[in-house]
Amino acid sequence: xxxxxxxxxxxxxxxxxxxxxxxxxxxxxxxxxxxxxxxxxxxxxxxxxxxxxxxxxxxxxxxxxxxxxxxxxxxxxxxxxxxxxxxxxxxxxxxxxxxxxxxxxxxxxxxxxxxxxxxxxxxxxxxxxxxxxxxxxxxxxxxxxxxxxxxxxxxxxxxxxxxxxxxxxxxxxxxxxxxxxxxxxxxxxxxxxxxxx
Numbered sequence: 348x349x350x351x352x353x354x355x356x357x358x359x360x361x362x363x364x365x366x367x368x369x370x371x372x373x374x375x376x377x378x379x380x381x382x383x384x385x386x387x388x389x390x391x392x393x394x395x396x397x398x399x400x401x402x403x404x405x406x407x408x409x410x411x412x413x414x415x416x417x418x419x420x421x422x423x424x425x426x427x428x429x430x431x432x433x434x435x436x437x438x439x440x441x442x443x444x445x446x447x448x449x450x451x452x453x454x455x456x457x458x459x460x461x462x463x464x465x466x467x468x469x470x471x472x473x474x475x476x477x478x479x480x481x482x483x484x485x486x487x488x489x490x491x492x493x494x495x496x497x498x499x500x501x502x503x504x505x506x507x508x509x510x511x512x513x514x515x516x517x518x519x520x521x522x523x524x525x526x527x528x529x530x531x532x533x534x535x536x537x538x539x540x541x542x543x544x
Contacts, residue, residue, distance in 0.1 A: 352376060352397040381465055405449055406468050413442035419472040420479055429483045434490035436532050438475060441495065444517070445471045448503070453521045455528075462510040464503045474498045492532070496539035515543050 351357055355370035362368065378398065406412040416438045424431060447453050449466035464470075478495040482488055504510045518540040525533040 348376065349391075349393055349397065352394075381467075405466070407446075409439075409442050409446045409454075412446060412468050412471065413439045415468050416442055416472050416475050420475050423472075423476045424479060424483075427480065429480060431479060431483050431488055433475075433479070437478070437490040437492065437495060440492075440532055440536060441471055441475055441499070444499065447521055448513075448517060453524065455521075455524055457520055457524065459517060459521065460513045462503050462513045463507045464505070464510050466503075470502050474502050492535050493539045493542055496536070496542050500543055511543065515540070518543060 351370075355374055357368040357370075358366055359368060360366040376398075406415065413435075417433050417435065420433050420438070423429075424433070443454070445466050445468070447459060448462055451459050451461040453459060474495065477498045478490060481494050481498075482490055486494070500511070500514065503514050518537065522533060522537045522540070526537040
């Protein structure tokens, strides 16, 4: 990549005309990486000098995160031919869960242990869409909070099993508190803690 980025020329011997391909006007290379992931190989200093770096911080606004989950889940459902509306209450519950676990504090001010997992909005969308797909293909078309919790468990604990205790603690502290204060969907959510094994 260094020569391609510096000279904007790619040499492919199998091609005619000396095997040289010149970049056209507007040529760019865009690369992405998670800040927590080191990947297989560390990027060399020479390559780093040829990139501009932009760090995208997590979404800090719960209502915006909920809207992103809803919008992306609707787009994925349309692409997957899943004719099912998004459960807005479940999307909000998931946005609050991700926000509080990521920040390490509840909206009520209770401190939490942050999981080591990358608690990104993209992960939240994936968890919601998995739940939606399961409801469409295997359920009655309604969001199953037990399924949501199991998908959340998979996302949070896929890289570090120590995060299971942090997720259980979230249910024991934050979800229990919200269940007592708000009831409704939070009480149903609290009941799904049995899946955290």
